[in-house]
Amino acid sequence: MPTFNLKINNKTHTVEADMDTPLMWVLRDHLNLVGTKYGCGIGQCGACTIHLDGNAMRSCLVQVSQAEGMNITTIEGLSEHGDHPVQKAWKAIDVPQCGYCQAGQIMTAAAFLDKNPEPTESQIRNAMHGNICRCASYNSIEEAVKVASKNLS
């Protein structure tokens, strides 16, 4: 089985896996980074969102072989102490219900605000449209992105 060197949260990990293994399962099962969630496996729900070189990506659609040489950030590495402005906003607004989708929501919001720190309401809704929250905590997600945006600017 081939081996891959992955740079995740500023640390290099060597994993042995089939070429076509989705990065999501490598993170979860091989490296025990279980904050990245499995929801649909086809890029429709956003629960597995991570950052690849700073861009929000669906880790279920990225094969492990494609991720070599890229900077991978997962929810565990978004901040050292859980205090990224987006995480702080999520806590201040008390966004989660079941909480399962929220790591993906936070990763999408963080990458979006990095590129567009002062978005309009409709830009926020467009940016977050790909992430499903089955508990429908959408009002709170929208509010939390606004709060994070204020804290960033």
Next chain:
Amino acid sequence: MRPSKTTTFSRRAFLKSSALASGGMIIGFNLFNACKSEVELPIDLSQLNYNDFNAFIKISEEGKVTIFSPNPEIGQGVKTSMPMIIAEELEVAWGDVHVVQAPLDTKNYTRQMAGGSQSIRHGWEALRQTGATAKQMLVNAAAARWQVEASECTVKEGVISNSKGETLGYGDVVLEAAVLEVPEDVTLKDPKDFKIIGQGKGNVDIDKIITGKPLYGLDYKAEGMLYAAVLRPPAFGQVLESFDDSGARILPGVVDVITIGEKLRAYNDSGKKNWSMQMSSSDKVVVIGKTTWDAMKGLKAIKAHWKIESELESTEDHDKVLFDLLDGDSLKTRRSDGDINKAFAEADAVLERVYEAPFLPHNCLEPMNFYANVTPEKVHLVGPIQTPASAQKVVSELLERDIEDVHVEMTRMGGGFGRRLYGDFVYEAAEISNAVKKPIKMVSSRAHDMTTGVYRPATKYKIAASIKDGKLTGYHLKEACINGNMYGLIPNFFPAAAIENYQVDSANYKSNITTGAWRAPYTNFLASAEQSFFDELAEVLKIDRVRLHMDLLEKAKNNPEPNIEYSPERLQGVLKLVVEKSNWGNTKPGVYQGLSVYYCHNTHVAEVADITMENGVPNVVKVTCAVDCGIVVNPLGAMNQIKGGVLDGIGHAMYSDFGFNNGVPQSNNFNTFQLIRIGQTPKVDVHFIESNIDPTGLGEPTLPPVGAAVANAIYKATGKRLRKQPYMNNMNVSEKVLG
């Protein structure tokens, strides 16, 4: 008004305290049952006895309070709100309280489960009594040390003071308190003195959620654990005939391929069929892999042949059979007041309408999964389950093991919505581990989760009203449903007692498609149907929509023998509040409003939807929601539940469709099954009725009414009545826009 239902406790029996070997004090109590008086508490924390006590408070010598929250957390917030109730009566600062999900050994107790929005309603009295009793014991211990009367002492945030100004912390007296007799009578706080209840408290797991710590069943790992993927029949009505696993076995990550099903069939054949046992009797192929991906990839390489065991049903067949039932003679009368035959025979006019809704999968974002490790010593089960006690019992019978050998631990759940009431995935995991004699985790793919589910049954209603001299004289509700929906209490919901001649009938078609409880079971579509019908009825009667409801509720109030579940006064209260807060009838041009009022799961709700039309497509821009749930324990959690329920209700009423073709579900993932997304959501504006009445639940009650609020608003905008869900599939968006 009906008195609120309360439970009577024998306090001596339901509470016990003990000094811990490790220092500090433990108080065990049973939320729902009195426990046996001879039972003793363990003095070793690892030996907590969940047979007789299902919840515990630990107070350490440092004065720290740990509350072991008993009920499963599925996103409804009880892991935060139930401990809040204890902390309130215990008089401790919320910041000093640490909440732990109670580890489980689920023998001999009831209602350690999530379902029916009942956790808070059932737990309220017991949780308060427990907190207050513990506080009294600590005060008694301090009073004894000071040699003063306990009544002279006061408590603030875990610090006891006497009239001389001396103070002792809870931790200072905890060892003395632990050996005191449990007091029989304690005084509960006046709600006006509540300091924690009524204050918004954040989710106790928030830090773990936002940093991605392992919390859910899918995150659970154990030494030597393998992963299992299960191939179930692709169509309802099919069973496994044969399979070729050679393509799977050559894959490097595949450890084994087995079949399961025998134990479940034996269980079913023995007549022990459990209420949660809604599984196909087919053999299933199981691929055991080193990782989840290995197991899933192996499963795709299995070539299976299926044979037909029972009819392969299609949505077209269901439509026909349900329409036949509505007009047939197999309807069973559930409630009959007055004489509807006479009312309809004498009517000047009759309004009759049919409402239709499809099956719905639950689609918990965390797919069904469970860990099992079956060894000669014990059966260890870990994962997300709403009904751990039932799972334990069935697994013990399935594997023919003593119930004491079966240990269930619950994880936080990535959604429940009713799906995790049914333990099929637990039984599968147990049967697999039993067969391979290794610790395994069964993980369903999204496709298998969606296509081998336990669905909200497809349902049709026919509602008819008789009108005489411009007045409503009779109301006849008929339900036709796949497998069953209507149950005993539903016919006592509004408009029971409000209309003299009133009848509710139901009939079911027995299908091989598995159906069951889905968020707000029984009423999640009934409310849409009835509250749309009343909108139409008001128009026919030429009476204001709000007036019609207020008058009907007045009639229910004056009915000497109402026999109803709802409170007419409380429904009137939420109706008045929503009219005021939504600016009902005074909207800006281009905004159209629809109203809906409903009682279910012991909570009263009124909602107004504001919509606009954009390029002929309705856009819900705001929902005003008035709620009477009695005392609001945690406003922050309550808001989340209410807003989530409203948006979930809109999503499924507007967009979500699920049909069958020859037994095969027509969607298997979120590319074809539409769940509501952020861009489709309105702002939800929530208002509570201020109340000192004991609290009721919020996980479900705001979902059922919202479909009708939206449909009634769309009617105002377009002149088109929507009676078939999902509405967006069943409205011609080029309908004329009224102005």
